[in-house]
Amino acid sequence: MSGIEHRGDATPYLPERKTLKALREAAATCRGCHLYAPATQTVFGDGMKRAKLMMVGEMPGDREDRAGKVFVGPAGRELDKALEAVGIVRGDVYITNVVKHFKFEERGKRRIHKTPKKFEVDACFPWLREELRVVRPEVLVLLGATAGKALLGSKFRLMDARGREIDSDLAPFVTATIHPSAILRAPDDEARHAERRAFTEDLRFAAEALANERR
Numbered sequence: 001m002s003g004i005e006h007r008g009d010a011t012p013y014l015p016e017r018k019t020l021k022a023l024r025e026a027a028a029t030c031r032g033c034h035l036y037a038p039a040t041q042t043v044f045g046d047g048m049k050r051a052k053l054m055m056v057g058e059m060p061g062d063r064e065d066r067a068g069k070v071f072v073g074p075a076g077r078e079l080d081k082a083l084e085a086v087g088i089v090r091g092d093v094y095i096t097n098v099v100k101h102f103k104f105e106e107r108g109k110r111r112i113h114k115t116p117k118k119f120e121v122d123a124c125f126p127w128l129r130e131e132l133r134v135v136r137p138e139v140l141v142l143l144g145a146t147a148g149k150a151l152l153g154s155k156f157r158l159m160d161a162r163g164r165e166i167d168s169d170l171a172p173f174v175t176a177t178i179h180p181s182a183i184l185r186a187p188d189d190e191a192r193h194a195e196r197r198a199f200t201e202d203l204r205f206a207a208e209a210l211a212n213e214r215r
């Protein structure tokens, strides 16, 4: 966590007791980096401690920032559809993001998502590290390049890693796929359908791994 832009991290805000409830409450007042100031609220991970499957995205979007909940906007709907298609119940998944505050740029009345910088990802990382320690998933799915780089290092290449088992000690089974917002950014219907199909197949791979881990 070096670099001239780095100005601290979430560590001083971690609670003594590392339960999900305590972590969520403590994260609500985190000032570990500058992103808390313009955002509405912290959007912490959601799900049960005993979840066997954990998914990690990039950061909350506009809807999530207003609702205070992960993956409730358009990308969340894509995720829900794909989960349903492969027989995974969303309530059985622990879903979180690498960065817990929405980073955006205002254009008129719209708030446009801005990709978090490495120093912001590093600042927020203590929360994700603790979520992983508490949940200890059997299957970990990284949604997009930001999550991949945050957890596996800067050499992570999403297109090489997606839909495959990744060698990592983060969980017994680790894999990656696109962030579902990439489906929404597809240039036309045909490309969107193709992205959606490929995303669903990647999640099917994770669902099969989950079934195998349970055996």
Ligand code: SF4
Binding pocket: 009, 010, 027, 030, 031, 032, 033, 034, 035, 036, 042, 099, 100, 101, 123, 124, 125
């Ligand atoms: S983005 Fe993370 S580190 Fe920065 S203030 Fe929000 S919760 Fe804290």
